[in-house]
Amino acid sequence: MKMREFTTLRTLLEKVPSRLAKLPEGETEKRPSQTKWSPKEELGHLIDSAANNHQRIVRVQMTEGLAMPGYEQNRWVELHRYQQRDWDELIALWRFLNQQLLAAAESVPETAWAHTCTVADSEPLTLRFVFEDYLRHMLHHLEHIGIPVGDFRN
16 A cells, blocks of 8 residues: 555644634534534544444454445434534544554555455455545545635545
8 A cells, every 4th residue: 555545644634623723613513504513523434434434444354355335425414413412523534434444555565455344335445545434434524514625635
């Protein structure tokens, strides 16, 4: 794995929490519409994504060809009650889960990045793709929340 992806995630962990903390408290609970997530819920979705992708990184590096489950993202957000949770708690949880994910990713042997898995009913995906797609997904959602991410893009 190229070190730039690890560097990107390390930089996100270093800089994003303070950017998230600057969002006005009232703004973190506002839903743009009935069917859209608030920033709290969207950050919660990123927490759920970190938990799921951590499992993929750990398991797929150890076993080639795993069939991994997908997850019902809206239901996960609802079950975790992110809208009612403390914003600072969510920021800390996002950071800690991503630190754990980074530790797992840094332990992947070079040969294991080519291991494949399926997620739900997907075509086979390499572990490299899973990690890189995770970073793209995170940047997209952080930007949607209102966090500038242009300085993090490769």
